[in-house]
Amino acid sequence: MVMMMLKGNEATAYAAKVAKVQVIPAYPITPSTLFPEKVSELISNGEMKAEFIPVESEHSALSAAIGAAATGARTMTATASQGLALMHEVLFIASGMRLPIVMAIGNRALSAPVNIWAEQQDTIAQRDSGWLQFYAENNQEALDLSLIAFRVAEDKRVLLPAMMGMDAFVLTHTMEPVDVPDESLVEKYLGPPEQKYPTLNPSQPSTFGAFVFPEHYMEFRYSQFVAMEHSKKVIDEAFEEFKNIFGREYRKVSGFMNEDADILLISMGSMTGTAREAIRKLREKGEKVGLIKLSVFRPFPKEELVEITKNARIVAVVDRNISIGFAGAIFTELVASYNNIEKKPKILNFILGLGGRDIRVEDYIEIYNRAKEAENRGVKEIQWINVDEDAVYEVEGPL
Amino acid sequence: MFEIRFHGRGGQGAVTAANILATAAFYEGNDVQSFPFFGVERRGAPVEAYTRIDNKKIDIKMYIYNPDAVVVLDTSLMKDLDVTRGLKKGGYLILNTQKKPSDFNYKDFKVAVVDATEVAVEFGLGSKSSPIVNTAILGAYSKAVGNVKIDSISKAIRDSAPAKAEENANAAYESYKRTVLGW
Numbered sequence: 001m002v003m004m005m006l007k008g009n010e011a012t013a014y015a016a017k018v019a020k021v022q023v024i025p026a027y028p029i030t031p032s033t034l035f036p037e038k039v040s041e042l043i044s045n046g047e048m049k050a051e052f053i054p055v056e057s058e059h060s061a062l063s064a065a066i067g068a069a070a071t072g073a074r075t076m077t078a079t080a081s082q083g084l085a086l087m088h089e090v091l092f093i094a095s096g097m098r099l100p101i102v103m104a105i106g107n108r109a110l111s112a113p114v115n116i117w118a119e120q121q122d123t124i125a126q127r128d129s130g131w132l133q134f135y136a137e138n139n140q141e142a143l144d145l146s147l148i149a150f151r152v153a154e155d156k157r158v159l160l161p162a163m164m165g166m167d168a169f170v171l172t173h174t175m176e177p178v179d180v181p182d183e184s185l186v187e188k189y190l191g192p193p194e195q196k197y198p199t200l201n202p203s204q205p206s207t208f209g210a211f212v213f214p215e216h217y218m219e220f221r222y223s224q225f226v227a228m229e230h231s232k233k234v235i236d237e238a239f240e241e242f243k244n245i246f247g248r249e250y251r252k253v254s255g256f257m258n259e260d261a262d263i264l265l266i267s268m269g270s271m272t273g274t275a276r277e278a279i280r281k282l283r284e285k286g287e288k289v290g291l292i293k294l295s296v297f298r299p300f301p302k303e304e305l306v307e308i309t310k311n312a313r314i315v316a317v318v319d320r321n322i323s324i325g326f327a328g329a330i331f332t333e334l335v336a337s338y339n340n341i342e343k344k345p346k347i348l349n350f351i352l353g354l355g356g357r358d359i360r361v362e363d364y365i366e367i368y369n370r371a372k373e374a375e376n377r378g379v380k381e382i383q384w385i386n387v388d389e390d391a392v393y394e395v396e397g398p399l
Numbered sequence: 400m401f402e403i404r405f406h407g408r409g410g411q412g413a414v415t416a417a418n419i420l421a422t423a424a425f426y427e428g429n430d431v432q433s434f435p436f437f438g439v440e441r442r443g444a445p446v447e448a449y450t451r452i453d454n455k456k457i458d459i460k461m462y463i464y465n466p467d468a469v470v471v472l473d474t475s476l477m478k479d480l481d482v483t484r485g486l487k488k489g490g491y492l493i494l495n496t497q498k499k500p501s502d503f504n505y506k507d508f509k510v511a512v513v514d515a516t517e518v519a520v521e522f523g524l525g526s527k528s529s530p531i532v533n534t535a536i537l538g539a540y541s542k543a544v545g546n547v548k549i550d551s552i553s554k555a556i557r558d559s560a561p562a563k564a565e566e567n568a569n570a571a572y573e574s575y576k577r578t579v580l581g582w
Contacts, residue, residue, distance in 0.1 A: 003425075005418070005421065005422045005425060005431075116438070116439075117437055117438075118437075138460070168437075169434070169435075169437035169438075170434075170437070170460050171460075173434055173435060173437065174432055174433070174434040174460070175418050175421055175422075175431075175432065175433045175434065176431070176432055177425050177430065177431065270460045271460060271461075273457075273458035273459055273460050274458070274459045274460055274461050276458050277458050277459050356437060358461050358462045359460075359461060360461045360462075360464075361459065361461070
């Protein structure tokens with residue numbers, strides 16, 4: 001291992017290096033551009049052996065990745081926001097063809113209005129695309145979860161592509177010390193980049209992504225559904241093996257000061273550490289509050305989330321995304337996870353940090369205070385934090 | 400936790416200064432973060448960059464609102480910009496200027512000055528018309544604040560400079576010597 005000072009994009013580039021990724025088709029977009037820059041640099045100065053394919057769009061980047069992965073090459077790319085949106089139709093092709101591509105995402109808001117800053121809407125909007133989704137809290141996690149993503153994606157019981165999300169700028173452009181593991185250890189963890197699954201092979205011709213009639217299509221889709229369900233166990237195994245080899249522990253769902261908490265906050269991504277700081281401050285004042293961190297959104301870890309939240313009185317779900325017309329994604333899926341369970345906490349949704357609005361310790365304290373109000377009286381189920389509601393009501397009329 | 404904000408103009412190297420300071424503090428066993436003001440950078444336009452240093456793990460990921468020190472690479476910014484915005488009482492204000500600390504009327508802050516532009520030009524960093532002062536000003540930071548040693552800063556410069564590593568490291572040492580403390 002070697003400790004390096006790395007930005008989030010560089011950490012994922014080093015993940016590609018130590019994972020011995022063989023093909024990297026990429027098209028630059030803010031805030032992901034540093035990824036293609038860094039891997040190009042590593043390849044050109046001889047530190048990394050991989051084919052870098054500069055393409056003309058994100059649609060082509062993922063299409064080229066599909067071609068590469070279909071030959072059995074370990075394949076990685078990176079994008080963000082509009083770039084991921086442009087890939088939309090190709091995402092389904094990658095997962096439908098069961099190709100274990102890993103993609104690092106600089107989580108960024110979508111236009112319009114144009115905005116290049118942190119928000120998880122871009123990946124959340126792709127939650128139905130059949131890709132696994134991991135979310136990093138810091139740059140070490142961005143590197144580690146990229147490796148874990150390969151391990152899970154390439155597992156024969158899964159064979160699905162994976163996204164690894166890290167918030168724009170807050171991680172992609174922030175420099176932190178990162179432990180870059182030895183390639184030999186990573187090879188032990190991932191196995192060599194060899195053909196582990198059926199691939200295009202001239203000596204054994206086969207067809208991928210072919211035309212399928214109604215009598216067979218559903219079985220392909222059900223296969224994906226089953227594989228994603230199986231990935232839950234595979235992810236746990238991958239986390240366990242990662243801890244054994246590299247010493248760092250990951251869970252789909254992890255708790256902080258949650259054991260005796262009356263009120264639990266749920267957070268995913270770069271703002272989780274800020275939330276922990278808020279929890280510490282509130283605990284110092286004697287408040288019984290805890291934090292649940294979500295590192296995996298697809299598959300949605302509903303069993304673990306229900307288990308860890310069921311004894312709380314109130315669960316405040318923090319979403320850095322919003323499905324206009326309903327609610328934040330984590331909230332929606334947590335509520336659905338409690339389907340057919342009688343005893344459930346009161347679940348509230350707080351929307352914050354869209355388009356890079358800074359998420360501060362005091363925002364979490366505000367969330368806690370509002371959640372606490374719900375103990376004694378009815379409060380709005382979905383609340384937006386740190387937003388100028390009056391300015392909006394003036395134009396749109398009050399809510 | 401110790402938080403630093405850098406003010407400069409695009410092209411002067413404020414973001415690199417924040418990164419080098421973080422790297423140097425990391426060499427001394429601290430946890431660190433450095434980041435630019437999130438957005439787009441244009442040559443000549445005002446730029447901010449930030450460094451966080453702590454002897455325990457840094458959890459928070461938010462902007463720095465109340466820095467312990469502010470480093471100004473280009474004092475022409477001070478005409479239109481309150482560089483002391485949010486600076487803690489008793490905090491450090493490190494300025495690249497030919498003036499003396501007493502020429503500045505800040506009662507609440509510790510003012511340190513160095514002519515980093517002159518040092519940068521002497522060591523051939525950048526051009527005469529647009530010298531790159533980021534490494535020189537870090538020497539002043541080390542002298543004024545003292546929580547990151549000049550040797551660590553010099554090592555961080557040598558390890559990360561794409562060119563003129565020696566000149567950049569020496570510029571930091573030179574401005575360390577020339578820094579005038581106003582307290």
